[in-house]
Amino acid sequence: MLAPEPLFSFGVVTDIQYANIDNRSNYRFRDVPQKLHACVEDWNNCSLAFAIQLGDLIQGNREHTQSEFEHIASILDRVESPLKHVIGNHCLELPLKLLCSRLQFQQTYYSFSKASYRFVVLHSMDVSIYSEPYDLQAYQQALLYLEKNPIVKKWSGGLGNVQTRWLTGELELAKHHKEKVIVFNHLPIHEDTTDVDHGILWNHKEIKSLFQQSGVVVAYFNGHYHKGGYTCENGIHYVTLEALVEAPEGKNAYGIVDIYSDCVVIKGYGSLTSRTLRF
Secondary structure, X not given: OOOOOOOEEEEEEOOOOEOOOOOEXXXXXXXXXXXXXXXXXXXXXXXXXXXXXXXXXXXXXXXXXXXXXXXXXXXXXXXXXXEEEOOOOHHHHOOHXXXXXXXXXXXXXXXXXXXXXXXXXXXXXXXXXXXXXXXXXXHHHHHHHHHHOXXXXXXXXXXXXXXXXXXXXXXXXXXXXXXXXXXXXXOOOOHHHOOOOOOOOOOHHHHHHHHHHHOOEEEEEEOOOOOOEEEEEOOXXXXXXXXXXXXXXXXXXXXXXXEOOOEEEEEEEEOOOOEEEEO
8 A cells, every 4th residue: 555645845944053163072063065965856856846955055154154155055056846934043144034035935933834834933043132133122131131030041032022023923823824833043942952052042942832832832842952852742743853963974954854744754864864754
């Protein structure tokens, strides 16, 4: 008996984190372009509804940062399916306006629908120390939060009030249209999918509660914690995907995700873990 065809499929990669510098621990910086070329070539040989990168395109390398970003962006330009982007903390080594212009998207958080699914893309660094100069109020809010919560990581951030209200509206729309929701973000939102050193979305408890109350969120995909992680709570699958920059020598780290009516199947390549997420 033939296996059923998925409703559609999409490509995913995270923490490309390129810099033209020597390796550091498990970070194989100079291997990144070759691995990303292979990822894009594989995606282009498949029939994908879209592809998405979950943040941290670059490491940040002082005066070389912009040219290194352009090198990675030019490789991603070759993706033949619609390409979606998530902003990571390392991405903000460059001005947000430059990132959005070059990557050709206008909003740092947005949604789109396909078949019976709504995909919600969030902006982890909405309120963060990276908010200056484009949003001084958010920057000041971040400083106040860090002062009151000294144990949190300053390279993390949170969703602001406007984005949170927007997210609430998106979940209500999905419920009205009987859509399942898959959320994309850079920072982890569940403690079991990260560690203390790497940190978590500042207002993760509030946002996770929104997901649980909505009854429509089935999965949350993020990067940031390079080793990857997984847990399932109250029917929601929380998946941290492994980083491309830390893929072992001779291996890659990206995925193709098949969407079915009752499950999501992550087909991992290289060091990215394959998983079946059943609803």
